[in-house]
Amino acid sequence: MRVLVINPNISESVTELIAQEARRAASPGTDLIFATAPFGVAYIETRMEALIGGYASACVAAEHQGEYDGVVIAAFGDPGLLGIKELLNVPVVGMTEAALASACLLGQRFSIIAISSRIKAWYQECVERSHLSTRLASIRSLNDPLRDIGTVQEDHAERLKELAKEAVEQDGADVIILAGAPLAGLARSLQGQLPVPVVDGVSSAVRHCESLIELNPGIAVSGSFARPPVKPNKGLPTALAALLAQRV
Numbered sequence: 001m002r003v004l005v006i007n008p009n010i011s012e013s014v015t016e017l018i019a020q021e022a023r024r025a026a027s028p029g030t031d032l033i034f035a036t037a038p039f040g041v042a043y044i045e046t047r048m049e050a051l052i053g054g055y056a057s058a059c060v061a062a063e064h065q066g067e068y069d070g071v072v073i074a075a076f077g078d079p080g081l082l083g084i085k086e087l088l089n090v091p092v093v094g095m096t097e098a099a100l101a102s103a104c105l106l107g108q109r110f111s112i113i114a115i116s117s118r119i120k121a122w123y124q125e126c127v128e129r130s131h132l133s134t135r136l137a138s139i140r141s142l143n144d145p146l147r148d149i150g151t152v153q154e155d156h157a158e159r160l161k162e163l164a165k166e167a168v169e170q171d172g173a174d175v176i177i178l179a180g181a182p183l184a185g186l187a188r189s190l191q192g193q194l195p196v197p198v199v200d201g202v203s204s205a206v207r208h209c210e211s212l213i214e215l216n217p218g219i220a221v222s223g224s225f226a227r228p229p230v231k232p233n234k235g236l237p238t239a240l241a242a243l244l245a246q247r248v
Contacts, residue, residue, distance in 0.1 A: 001214075003032055003033070005072045006035050006072065006073055007181060008053030008054065009041055009053060011043060011150060014043065017185060018034065020185055022074075022184075022203070025200075025206045026210070033064065045122070046122065050079040054079035054080020059239070062087075063239045065242075070209040071090060072098075073095065074184075074201075074205065075180070076099070076114075077119070081094040085225050086226070097130060099199050103177050107174025107196065110199075111136075111167030111175075112127075112140075113140055113163050114140070115156075115180050116142060117141045117142075124136075138173065140171075142160070152183065161190060165194065168195055173196060183200075184203075185200065230244070230245055
């Protein structure tokens with residue numbers, strides 16, 4: 001099977017972190033294709049930046065149409081996820097929904113560890129959208145400025161571990177979710193250092209996407225995730241316009 005893994009921000013260093021963890025997690029025989037947003041911001045922490053990243057991800061998915069059996073949106077908060085699910089006739093899995101699903105299978109209450117305080121409100125909304133607010137123990141985050149988005153783990157590993165421990169000891173978390181592509185792979189490094197399971201969004205998304213491809217559940221031709229209706233458009237990239245013109 002072939003899985004397209006899209007980084008909705010423009011940071012190639014983050015794409016490399018995503019790729020390293022995705023390759024470790026993928027099953028033998030899974031072909032991974034990695035793509036970085038061709039426009040946008042260095043990293044996403046606001047709703048506006050998520051809007052841009054979502055559009056960039058849709059453009060990337062359209063450009064690679066026919067090359068994949070499933071898609072992973074590799075940014076916490078799942079920019080553009082629901083719209084891209086409408087657009088494509090293959091499984092599309094977001095890091096957030098995959099991490100939340102994994103966490104809910106591992107414990108009753110989970111905490112999210114984030115890389116900035118500005119992200120927290122948006123992440124809260126993402127949990128609410130998944131109807132899992134009653135299972136959210138807390139969202140804790142770094143508060144220091146980030147030197148470089150590609151070196152967050154290197155720069156803040158100890159503080160991230162402290163935040164995770166606080167979530168367990170003070171907030172009652174049964175599971176820790178390390179949020180954001182810049183933290184891809186950190187869960188492996190922390191194995192055995194925390195008293196509860198730790199979930200990585202990239203590996204969860206890759207594995208869940210593989211499962212959906214293998215399950216072959218069919219496509220939505222009705223309901224709210226049916227393809228968008230064909231209608232006149234203007235100024236869209238050629239590949240995206242062509243995909244929107246398809247009826248099935």
